[in-house]
Structure formats: C-alpha cells, structure tokens
Amino acid sequence: MKKIKLLIYALFAVALFFGCKENEVAQQEKDYDYVPRIIGGDIASIFPTPNATQVLEPGEIITFNTLQFTPAGKVQVLWKVNDKQVATGEKYAFTATAAGDYRIKVEATYNGTTVSRFKDVFVLAAAGTAFTPKSYTKVVMSYLGENGDISNMNWNNVTHVTFKAGLINAAGLLDVSKGETGRKSQEIVTKAHLAGVPVLLGISATLSANGWNIYDSNTFGSALKNATQRTALAQAVKDYLALRNMDGVDVMMADVGNTVEATTTANMAATITFINELRNALGTSKIITLTVPVNYTHSNYTAASLTNVNWVHVRAFESGLNTGTGKPLGNPSGYDYMVSSANVWKAKLPLNKIVVGIPAMGLRYTAVDANGNNASFTSFNYIAYKDILALYPTAFDKEKVDLTPAPLAIYFNGVPLVTQKANFIKTSDFLGAYIWQGDFDVSGNNSLTQAVYNTLK
Structure with missing residues (x-):
C-alpha cells in the first residue's frame, strides 16, 4: 500500500511539473512577442537582395519548397502574385503563363506580426506572338547600347527601340551573344511589344565610346565587300529577326572612317548593296534603317540609292569638335551643330526619311593645356546623363557643370537644350529624333526621351 501511495505522489508531481511547464510556456508566449521568420528568405537564388528580375519562358515553373517558417507550426503563410492571394501553406509553385511582370510574395504572420519576402519575374511572350504597333506621327527612337539596360525605360515615351545586340566579328560573322545573354533580346522585345513598340536589331563592328566605328577599322566593310559574306550576313540577320520576333534592323557605321578615302567610299557603296540584299531577304514588312555620319555624305548615299531604307539615323549626337588635342572645351552636340547636321541630310533626302540623333551623354574634361583647351586624347571621357544627375541632381536644366x-x-x-532641338525637328518637319544611348537616360520628369516625346507628339 505504501508503494502505491508513493507512485501516486510521483505521478502527481510529474503532472504538476508538466502543467507548470505548459503554463510557463503559455505565459512566455503571452509576455514576449515572437517575431515570425522565413528561414531561407535570405538566399539570393530564392529572394535576391537587391532584387533582380528573373526572366522566364512560357511554361517554366519556379518552386518554393525549401523554405522554413518559425515558430514552427504556428505561422500563417500566404502566397500572393501581384498582390492577389493565390495559395496558403509553406510550399508554392509559380507557373509562367501570360507575358508580363509578376511579383511573387510570401507573407508569414504570427501573433499579429507579418514578415514577407518577394521575387520579381518577367514572363516572355511565346515565339511569334503578334502585336499591334502604336500609332505615331513622329519617330521617337531610344537606341540602346549592347547591354540593353531598360531599367529606366518609359515605353509610353518611345515609338521605336533599337537594341545594338549585333556585332560583326573579325570573321565577318554576326555575333548576337549580347542579345542572348540573360535572354535580353527576348525580354526587350516582349516588353516593347506589350507597349506597342517595334524593336530593331542594331548591327555594327566594334564601336568606340562615342558610338563611332573604331577609326581605320575595316571588319564590317570587308565583310560587306565580300559577296559571299555579305549574303551570309543578310541571311543571319533575317534568321535572328525571325527567331526573336524583332521588327527590323539598323545598319550602323559600316566602317566609314578610314585613312584611305577609297576604302571609306568602297565600304559605303557595299553598305548600299547590303541594304538592298536585306530588303530582298526581309520583304517589305520589316523596317530597315541606316545610321549615317554627318561628314561622310558621298554620292553613294542618295535618295535614289536609299530607297530600300525606311529612314536614316543622322549621327548628330557627337561632333568631335571638342575632343582633339588643343580643341576648345565644349558640348558634344550643341544646338547649332545638330541643326547644321540635319540640314546636310535635308539636302540629300526627303524630310520624312530623316531621324536626328540627340546625345544622352556628356563630355567630362580632366586636364587642359596652357591655353585652357583640351590637353590630349586621354584628358576627357564620356559620362552618361544618368550619372551626371547622380552626381549633380539639379543639373537637368543645364548644359555645363563646373569642376x-x-x-x-x-x-x-x-x-x-533637348527640348529646343526637338522643337527644331518638329517645326522643320523631319521624321523624328533618336536618343543615343537610351540606356544613358533617366526616368521621370528629367528624362531627355520624355522631353523629346512631349515636344514631338
């Protein structure tokens, strides 16, 4: 009997102990606010920080099945896509369907407190997806460099975009690796087409920092003068436009600056032949444009010879007048220079075939000579407009920042100044303007592209 009583006392003590323990836990949960956690939410491959958009093909699936949530078993987990609840529970799978931007967000709530993580994705359009181009009266072209940065792009402010993703390499072949890296060409085309904006493929040989072909180079020119390579290039352009659903091509600076003038002239003549072959290959539905220099206007480039281009891009965004040794400091493209450049081509082509270039880059001088002029070819550099405003936020209404x-x-x-230029283009009835480079611009009210668009529309 004594042993039974001892056992009862022991069991009572154990029950009392665990009862006290449960009461203590309950009291702790009452007295202390536990913050919910998403374990794995700091892994960059799941939720990048800073956030980076992941590009997906239609039908691709992203699974979120390795996350943990604490306090375990007590957290309410919600999944949202573009702020609309789509699931509950600790696991979720997102399937890419319709083209567009999506934000996948997970929320963990406990005891009135919510924490969250998100991942941005962009779903590409299916191959060959049709679109309806927006209507326009004047061309406003954003000419993107080879990196194709569209983070500051406002698609409402452009009628066309060119992406300089095509490089004519030393073998005379079309290299489009810049467009394929990160599916950049597909991303640009999908986003542009969703906004009704046609996209052109820009092709050139290697360019210098100011968007001119490397002086005395002949890579592109040699390929165009070789009938076999020229035909192969036309076919390669056709194939890539079809593959990535692009709407045309811009032939840019086909080695027109050479020590031997005869080489320049021959390259320009071969460019015309190439454009004619492109038109035969592409048909009438695709846009073909040609970026032309201001100071090389040989008889090769005439209204008759350029019938197969929709328009020309006049490279009026950089004069070269302020970059040589001993040259005066000044604007890469002042108002008078742009006007004279446009008028050079006005004398050669109809106004409705001329789109004039405007720079989104500045000249930064680092040294001067005894006369206050540019010291040498290494005493200046080019700086993007967005970088100028990052350094000097109030400089958007200026033409010069003193150092x-x-x-x-x-x-x-x-x-x-850009507004003044756009007014000239409009009142003179040119076809439009383009910004070099579009990825040098900013978004918002200080955007140069927006200034052009608002003036020309």
Missing part, C-alpha cells in the same frame, strides 16, 4: 580646378567641366545636353 575643380577651373576650367574643367562636364558639358552635356540638359532638358531645355
């Missing part, structure tokens, strides 16, 4: 010591400065096109 130390004087007279060092940055010269560029601000919003007022």
Whole structure:
C-alpha cells in the first residue's frame, strides 16, 4: 500500500511539473512577442537582395519548397502574385503563363506580426506572338547600347527601340551573344511589344565610346565587300529577326572612317548593296534603317540609292569638335551643330526619311593645356546623363557643370537644350529624333526621351 501511495505522489508531481511547464510556456508566449521568420528568405537564388528580375519562358515553373517558417507550426503563410492571394501553406509553385511582370510574395504572420519576402519575374511572350504597333506621327527612337539596360525605360515615351545586340566579328560573322545573354533580346522585345513598340536589331563592328566605328577599322566593310559574306550576313540577320520576333534592323557605321578615302567610299557603296540584299531577304514588312555620319555624305548615299531604307539615323549626337588635342572645351552636340547636321541630310533626302540623333551623354574634361583647351586624347571621357544627375541632381536644366580646378567641366545636353532641338525637328518637319544611348537616360520628369516625346507628339 505504501508503494502505491508513493507512485501516486510521483505521478502527481510529474503532472504538476508538466502543467507548470505548459503554463510557463503559455505565459512566455503571452509576455514576449515572437517575431515570425522565413528561414531561407535570405538566399539570393530564392529572394535576391537587391532584387533582380528573373526572366522566364512560357511554361517554366519556379518552386518554393525549401523554405522554413518559425515558430514552427504556428505561422500563417500566404502566397500572393501581384498582390492577389493565390495559395496558403509553406510550399508554392509559380507557373509562367501570360507575358508580363509578376511579383511573387510570401507573407508569414504570427501573433499579429507579418514578415514577407518577394521575387520579381518577367514572363516572355511565346515565339511569334503578334502585336499591334502604336500609332505615331513622329519617330521617337531610344537606341540602346549592347547591354540593353531598360531599367529606366518609359515605353509610353518611345515609338521605336533599337537594341545594338549585333556585332560583326573579325570573321565577318554576326555575333548576337549580347542579345542572348540573360535572354535580353527576348525580354526587350516582349516588353516593347506589350507597349506597342517595334524593336530593331542594331548591327555594327566594334564601336568606340562615342558610338563611332573604331577609326581605320575595316571588319564590317570587308565583310560587306565580300559577296559571299555579305549574303551570309543578310541571311543571319533575317534568321535572328525571325527567331526573336524583332521588327527590323539598323545598319550602323559600316566602317566609314578610314585613312584611305577609297576604302571609306568602297565600304559605303557595299553598305548600299547590303541594304538592298536585306530588303530582298526581309520583304517589305520589316523596317530597315541606316545610321549615317554627318561628314561622310558621298554620292553613294542618295535618295535614289536609299530607297530600300525606311529612314536614316543622322549621327548628330557627337561632333568631335571638342575632343582633339588643343580643341576648345565644349558640348558634344550643341544646338547649332545638330541643326547644321540635319540640314546636310535635308539636302540629300526627303524630310520624312530623316531621324536626328540627340546625345544622352556628356563630355567630362580632366586636364587642359596652357591655353585652357583640351590637353590630349586621354584628358576627357564620356559620362552618361544618368550619372551626371547622380552626381549633380539639379543639373537637368543645364548644359555645363563646373569642376575643380577651373576650367574643367562636364558639358552635356540638359532638358531645355533637348527640348529646343526637338522643337527644331518638329517645326522643320523631319521624321523624328533618336536618343543615343537610351540606356544613358533617366526616368521621370528629367528624362531627355520624355522631353523629346512631349515636344514631338
């Protein structure tokens, strides 16, 4: 009997102990606010920080099945896509369907507190998806460089986009690796087409920092003068436009700056032959444009010879007048230079075939000679408009930022000058304007592209 009583006392003590323990846990949960956690939410491959958009093909699936949530078993987990609840529970799978931007967000809530993580994805359009181009009266072209940065692009402010993703390499072949890296060409085309904006493939040989072919180079020109390579290039362009659903091509700076003038002339003549072959290969539905220099206007480039181009891009965004040794400091493309450049081509082509270039880059001088002029070919560099505003946020309405010591400065096109240029283009009835490079611009009210668009529309 004594042993039974001892056993009862022991069991009572154990029950009392665990009862006290449960009461203690309950009291702790009452007294202390536990913050819910998403374990694995700091893994960059799941939720990138800073956030980066992942590009998906239609039908691709992203699974979220390795996350853990604490306090375990007590957290309410919700999944949202573009702020609309789509699932509950600790696991979720997102399937890419319709083209567009999506934000996948997970929320973990416990005891009135919510924490969250998100992942941005962009779903590409299916191959061959049709679109309806927006209507326009004047061309406003954003000419993107080889990196194709569209983070500051406002698609409402452009009628066309060119992506300089095509490189004519030393073998005379079309290299489109810049467009294929990260599915960049597909991303640009899908986003542009969703906004009704046609996309052109820009092709060139290697360019210098100011968008001119490397002086005295002949890579592109040699390929165009070789009938076999020229025909192969036309076919390669046709194939890539079809593969990536692009709407045309811009032939840019086909080695027109050479020490031997006869080489320049021959390259220009071969460019015309190439454009004619492109038109035969592409038919009438695709846009073909040609970027032309201001100071090489040989008889090769005439209204008769350019019947197969929809328009020309006049490279009026950089004069070269302020970059040589001993040259005066100044704007890469002032108002008078742009006007004279446009008028050179006005004398050669109909107005409705001329789109004039405007720079979104500035000249930054780092040294001057005893006369206050540019010291050498290494005493200046080019700086993107967006980088100028990052350094000097109030410079959007200026054309110059003074540096130390004087007279060092940055010269560029601000919003007022660009608006003045756009007014000239509009009143003179040119076809439109393009920004080089579009990825040098900013978004918002200080955007140069927006200034052009608002003036020309």
